[in-house]
Amino acid sequence: MSLETTFERRSLPLEYPFTIARGTETESEVVTVHVEDEDGRVGIGGAGPSPHYGETVATVEAVLPDLLAVVEEIDDPHNLARIERRMRETVERNPAARTAVSIACHDLAAKRLDVPLYQYWGLDPADTLETSYTIGIDDTESMREKTETALERGYGRLKVKLGTDRDIEIIRTIRSVAPDVDLFVDANEAWTPREAVRKIERLTEFDLEFVEQPVPAENREGLRFVYERSALPIAADESCVTLEDIPQIADRCDIANLKLMKCGGLREAKRMIHTARAHGLEVMCGCMTESNASIAAAAHLAPLLDYADLDGSLLLADDPYDGVSMPDGRIDLVALERPGTGAALE
Ligand SMILES: [Mg+2]
Secondary structure (H helix, E strand, O other), X not given: OOOEEEEEEEEEEEEEEEEEOOEEEEEEEEEEEEEEOOOOOEEEEEEOOOHHHOOOHHHHHHHHHHHHHHXXXXXXXXXXXXXHHHHHHHOOOOHHHHHHHHHHHHHHHHHHOOOEHHHHOOOOOOOOOEEOEEXXXXXXXHHHHHHHHHHHOOOOEEEEEOOOOXXXXXXXXXXXXXXXXXXXXXXXXXXXXXXXXXXXXXXXHHOOOOEEOOOOOOOHHHHHHHHHHXXXXXXXXXXXXXXXXXXXXXXXXXXXXXXXXHHOOHHHHHHHHHHHHHOOOEEEEEOOOOOHHHHHHHHOOHHHOOEEOOOOOOOEOOOOEEOOOOHHHEOOOOOOOOOEOOOEEO
């Protein structure tokens, strides 16, 4: 075999400026990786790097030549265990860059067998779920309008970004126009532990499913403080980056929110899912603002999840990549008619 690899940067405008507690972005900067075999089959993978975890498109582009050299040297897209292990030995950090290559190799391996990725993994495509759709921070009236638009589009699970001085007003407003949707909130580390406990007490009347990342990740005792006093389940996102974090958070949250761009690969993501379950946690898979070059792969994990927060492509103004379709938010693996992850340039 002789694998050929390339990568390219893309700037993808978001439909709305996307604001969370620590900042705003107006476009998603991604890097797409291609791994091609001797028969012209092309595996596609994407990196959606997050500055919060120390990555940008520039750092992704800086390490991709070394990572792709690993793939070319191993020269076997089916040996995914060796590829992920050797990539980690070559570039310890840069998980989004490693993930892009991991996805491209998984996509190619499944395409070579002419099966969708979930089938390559032996998963049940009917055992799927509905992704949440995120309402970013904005003035309260705009958040109400975006909620109404989301309802018109059929989404039945909404995630609302909080971490403002009007968090209760925001949720009261959104609940008033969306009385029946499944709703949860994400503070993105914005609250102090005592503030979190107070706010969660007030939020309980709005029938929320859970609260994501109430306090800063480095405040592990603060997370426990909130967890022990919260009437709502707690999800850990910024506190749950790699496999090694799972035992650390197991006694201070209910839900582990893993992301491909944090953990460094699809095999690593599956390892985190099973480890989280073994520790009694529920499992969510989230994402950054990403294209279907990477979201499509995450969608194949749906049968293993309790919650999917895979709206990265849905938040783009126009994703150049098709992926796994999500009518009304439902991740429809059964309808996928392409092999691999389903990522394809439109
Ligand atoms: Mg989050």
